[in-house]
Amino acid sequence: MTELLATDGLELAYGQTPACRDITFHVDDGEIVTLIGANGAGKSTTLRAIAGALLPRAGTIRFRGQDITRLPSYERTRLGIALVPEGRRVFPFLTARENLELGAFKYRNDKAKVRALIDKVFAMFPRLSERASQNAGTLSGGEQQMLALGRAMMSEPYLLCLDEPSLGLAPMIVQDIFRTIRSINTAGTSVLLVEQNARYALATASRGYVLQTGSIIASGPCATLKEDERVRHAYLGRSAVEGVSERVSR
Amino acid sequence: MLTVLLQQGINGIVVGSLYVLVALGLTLIYGVLVQINFAHADIVTLGAFAAYFFTHAFGGSYLASIGIALVVGGALGWLINAAIFAPLRDRGSELLPLIATIGVSIMLQNAMLAWFGPIPYAFDTPYSEHVIRIGSTFFTVQSVLIIIVSTTTIGLLYAFMKFTFLGKALRAVSQDRETAGLMGINPNYLIMLTFVIASALAGMGGALLGPVLVMTPFAGTSVIVKAFAIVIIGGFGNVEGTIIAGLLVGLIESYTTQFLDPGLIDIVVFALLLLMLAVRPTGLIAEKREENV
Ligand SMILES: Nc1ncnc2c1ncn2[C@@H]1O[C@H](COP(=O)(O)OP(=O)(O)OP(=O)(O)O)[C@@H](O)[C@H]1O
Ligand SMILES: [Mg+2]
Numbered sequence: 001m002t003e004l005l006a007t008d009g010l011e012l013a014y015g016q017t018p019a020c021r022d023i024t025f026h027v028d029d030g031e032i033v034t035l036i037g038a039n040g041a042g043k044s045t046t047l048r049a050i051a052g053a054l055l056p057r058a059g060t061i062r063f064r065g066q067d068i069t070r071l072p073s074y075e076r077t078r079l080g081i082a083l084v085p086e087g088r089r090v091f092p093f094l095t096a097r098e099n100l101e102l103g104a105f106k107y108r109n110d111k112a113k114v115r116a117l118i119d120k121v122f123a124m125f126p127r128l129s130e131r132a133s134q135n136a137g138t139l140s141g142g143e144q145q146m147l148a149l150g151r152a153m154m155s156e157p158y159l160l161c162l163d164e165p166s167l168g169l170a171p172m173i174v175q176d177i178f179r180t181i182r183s184i185n186t187a188g189t190s191v192l193l194v195e196q197n198a199r200y201a202l203a204t205a206s207r208g209y210v211l212q213t214g215s216i217i218a219s220g221p222c223a224t225l226k227e228d229e230r231v232r233h234a235y236l237g238r239s240a241v242e243g244v245s246e247r248v249s250r
Numbered sequence: 251m252l253t254v255l256l257q258q259g260i261n262g263i264v265v266g267s268l269y270v271l272v273a274l275g276l277t278l279i280y281g282v283l284v285q286i287n288f289a290h291a292d293i294v295t296l297g298a299f300a301a302y303f304f305t306h307a308f309g310g311s312y313l314a315s316i317g318i319a320l321v322v323g324g325a326l327g328w329l330i331n332a333a334i335f336a337p338l339r340d341r342g343s344e345l346l347p348l349i350a351t352i353g354v355s356i357m358l359q360n361a362m363l364a365w366f367g368p369i370p371y372a373f374d375t376p377y378s379e380h381v382i383r384i385g386s387t388f389f390t391v392q393s394v395l396i397i398i399v400s401t402t403t404i405g406l407l408y409a410f411m412k413f414t415f416l417g418k419a420l421r422a423v424s425q426d427r428e429t430a431g432l433m434g435i436n437p438n439y440l441i442m443l444t445f446v447i448a449s450a451l452a453g454m455g456g457a458l459l460g461p462v463l464v465m466t467p468f469a470g471t472s473v474i475v476k477a478f479a480i481v482i483i484g485g486f487g488n489v490e491g492t493i494i495a496g497l498l499v500g501l502i503e504s505y506t507t508q509f510l511d512p513g514l515i516d517i518v519v520f521a522l523l524l525l526m527l528a529v530r531p532t533g534l535i536a537e538k539r540e541e542n543v
Contacts, residue, residue: 077434089429105434108415
């Protein structure tokens with residue numbers, strides 16, 4: 001498989017406060033890769049660095065063979081990286097449709113294409129088409145998550161980065177969202193998935209990395225990680241893993 | 251009595267729509283940067299002088315001078331942002347750009363003082379002389395022109411914000427700059443665009459205000475004080491609120507002049523401002539927002 005994204009020795013900080021060090025990982029074409037870890041481990045920080053919202057202090061990021069380490073976020077979107085940020089971050093005073101349109105900002109001169117992409121998102125999430133002219137801030141949490149996901153897909157990314165898509169949502173909706181993530185992947189988009197819900201994450205992804213206080217402490221195929229004593233102990237209640245993986249894969 | 255009410259109502263709307271032109275720029279910049287631009291006043295003044303010299307020194311037509319002031323204002327906005335504000339923002343400071351706007355304002359005022367002197371200029375337009383009479387109310391062609399130009403401009407701006415990709419991007423940047431960047435929007439470009447639009451409106455406002463202002467290098471200051479009040483009454487960064495508040499302040503001004511005393515205008519306006527801050531700190535129109543998690 002060809003390499004899509006690769007980071008090498010990333011060092012990330014907020015001002016003078018270090019957050020992550022020596023972050024080295026990669027995502028291949030067509031993969032779903034997950035980053036798991038406890039609160040404050042540095043998962044969001046890492047994703048923001050990939051999307052360009054935070055520039056690293058040291059290390060490199062390569063995407064489709066190009067060094068993008070110092071590229072601002074708005075240029076990475078053009079190259080094919082999309083991020084669904086933590087907490088969804090829809091534009092609250094823009095309508096759902098306007099939010100989607102902005103997701104396709106790089107296609108702004110091609111009205112027909114934007115319309116076709118919106119139709120695709122509406123087909124994926126019919127609920128959104130009913131809410132199209134409503135301000136995004138008035139949507140329910142689940143609808144906002146669908147909107148944030150749809151908005152990211154509007155740029156037709158090669159790599160979709162998701163920061164805790166299950167946060168604060170009812171189990172039914174979480175299952176819906178994960179099913180959609182799988183079908184997006186099946187249709188050809190690679191996915192980098194950050195989750196606190198390690199059970200769902202390990203059941204959805206093929207490989208994973210475990211972050212702890214800013215460093216990667218374990219990595220490997222999800223099947224192996226599920227058996228890893230540190231992972232089981234920290235993130236998984238022993239018994240529940242298998243049950244969920246069955247439900248998700250259905 | 252009814253005639254007086256009507257007459258002063260018209261006067262109020264004319265003045266108010268000029269305030270709206272000036273205040274909208276402040277609102278746009280505040281919305282995107284959460285920053286008050288003190289130099290905005292001086293762009294109004296420079297717009298007025300640009301129109302004055304174009305008509306009085308070069309014999310250009312007044313109508314064309316409005317366009318000239320628009321371009322001069324926009325160019326100044328671009329220049330000030332590119333030369334001073336943008337580099338300061340890049341250094342990540344919140345306070346420095348605000349202080350810089352005060353610095354730029356003082357610099358511009360003193361430069362104008364050096365060039366134009368302290369004595370007020372008399373800005374005559376051919377349209378201030380023509381009086382139209384309908385029933386028992388009177389208005390000048392200049393007032394009609396002001397209403398037409400400002401309504402058209404406000405309408406165009408509104409359509410730009412509502413219906414174009416760039417206008418929606420501008421609103422997105424003012425709601426969440428980082429996320430707008432993730433959409434592929436270059437926030438720096440939109441901030442620049444905001445400065446250009448805001449300053450173009452201020453310059454044009456200057457050309458329309460010139461004939462009624464005491465035209466000195468400090469002319470813009472008297473307008474900007476009311477524009478600040480309007481931005482606050484309208485709800486910081488809220489475009490619709492600013493339009494309504496601007497017209498409201500224009501009306502208050504003209505009725506205060508008629509029924510109380512012109513000297514009381516600022517007292518009434520700022521009493522309203524304080525009242526608003528006390529009872530509705532979010533402004534006339536609070537953005538409709540329901541938090542759902
Ligand atoms: N804006 C910020 N300024 C300063 N420090 C920050 C900022 N955001 C995060 N941090 C710090 O960086 C570290 C990593 O935070 P990060 O948000 O990446 O964790 P996370 O793994 O996403 O956690 P969670 O599961 O709670 O979302 C934490 O110690 C946090 O306090
Ligand atoms: Mg996080």
